[in-house]
Amino acid sequence: MSSLSIAAYFPFRRVCISTQSVAAQSDLAVVHVVPDRRFRPVCHRCGTAGTIQQHEVRSIRDLNFASAQMHLRCSYRKIYCRQCGQVVVEDLGFFEPYQRVTTRLARTLHELCKVMTVSDVARHYGLDWKTVKNIDKAFLEEQYGQSDYEGLRILSVDEIAVKKGHRYMTVVIDYVTGRVVWMSKDRKKKTLDAFFAGMTDEQRQRLEAIAMDMWQPYIASVQEAVAHVKIVFDLFHVVAAFNKVIDKVRISEKAKASKEHKDVFRGAKYLLLKRNVRKKKARQHLKQLLDLNEMLMKVMLLRDKLPRIWRYRHRWYAERALDDWCRLARVVGHPAVAAFADMLERHRKGILNHCDYPIHTSKLEGINNKIKVIKRDAYGYHDERYFALKVIQAFDPKCSN
Numbered sequence: 001m002s003s004l005s006i007a008a009y010f011p012f013r014r015v016c017i018s019t020q021s022v023a024a025q026s027d028l029a030v031v032h033v034v035p036d037r038r039f040r041p042v043c044h045r046c047g048t049a050g051t052i053q054q055h056e057v058r059s060i061r062d063l064n065f066a067s068a069q070m071h072l073r074c075s076y077r078k079i080y081c082r083q084c085g086q087v088v089v090e091d092l093g094f095f096e097p098y099q100r101v102t103t104r105l106a107r108t109l110h111e112l113c114k115v116m117t118v119s120d121v122a123r124h125y126g127l128d129w130k131t132v133k134n135i136d137k138a139f140l141e142e143q144y145g146q147s148d149y150e151g152l153r154i155l156s157v158d159e160i161a162v163k164k165g166h167r168y169m170t171v172v173i174d175y176v177t178g179r180v181v182w183m184s185k186d187r188k189k190k191t192l193d194a195f196f197a198g199m200t201d202e203q204r205q206r207l208e209a210i211a212m213d214m215w216q217p218y219i220a221s222v223q224e225a226v227a228h229v230k231i232v233f234d235l236f237h238v239v240a241a242f243n244k245v246i247d248k249v250r251i252s253e254k255a256k257a258s259k260e261h262k263d264v265f266r267g268a269k270y271l272l273l274k275r276n277v278r279k280k281k282a283r284q285h286l287k288q289l290l291d292l293n294e295m296l297m298k299v300m301l302l303r304d305k306l307p308r309i310w311r312y313r314h315r316w317y318a319e320r321a322l323d324d325w326c327r328l329a330r331v332v333g334h335p336a337v338a339a340f341a342d343m344l345e346r347h348r349k350g351i352l353n354h355c356d357y358p359i360h361t362s363k364l365e366g367i368n369n370k371i372k373v374i375k376r377d378a379y380g381y382h383d384e385r386y387f388a389l390k391v392i393q394a395f396d397p398k399c400s401n
């Protein structure tokens, strides 16, 4: 190999390097490439040889070269392809016709997006974030664009708030493998209907159970599309729903509190929702609040008792625990708490189904937290489809990150 040639760094079969230059600060390198005349130009769509119509030049970004950004000044031809019946860009084998980056740079950007944010990758290469995102999205679409419904038996359906209180997305998870199977915007009945519609009859028949929130549109969708499947209301989703009740009680009790007591309510929201309050000062604050307000104290006791219903594997005991809890909840005397007890009663069957399908809270919580982290990076681009594809990729057991 010649020690003077840089050609080996550009193993592109159909072009030759004509000239090269590096800017004085060595941060910009330009390499001119021209079509190798030994090859007849071929159509990028069908690969058929065509007749040359016009010559064009385009600048295409390639992988960085030492400390320099590499730009290929690439001459190429537009040809008439008889097969396609139109003028097309010739296929030179190292860039896609409408891309401004080489195929190998595109692949590198996609790989980097697995471990870095789009903005960081864009900054590193001096590219626009939109360019990087669209390249990454195209790779993801190719790999994950079609849902893989194989081997599904037990599912978990979840809603993700992408814009608090405004926009939601529905996520379907294979509970057994932890793989995200499907994700789409909204949390309506038709959202989940679309998921089931993508399955074959056989795949639908193989489903046994679905863990979910007590959310009527999802329930209706399951009952209609896969009536044989057992709906399971798991503890994770029920605790999340009860946390909203705690918050309602906090707000109404704060409104009733005297001026001096209102201070104790300040900053109490997350204190009440946290499972383990570790810091001494925070623990004292919580104790002060619960000593002061009996209603909140009772509601917190109810929350601590809630897991008991899910502790039993035997329906008879689980049923007793549920009845006990609802009775206590009604004694508290707050409309939101009583309404919650009514709701549990109405969803009795699905709650008791956990005896047959014990869905683990920690597993669902882990998945949820991981999605939240991805949301921070990926939803910042306001592209729901991209966010969905990133989530599916992150939970792919075959993906190395």
Ligand SMILES: [Zn+2]
Binding pocket: 043, 044, 045, 046, 047, 048, 081, 082, 083, 084, 085, 088
């Ligand atoms: Zn063609």
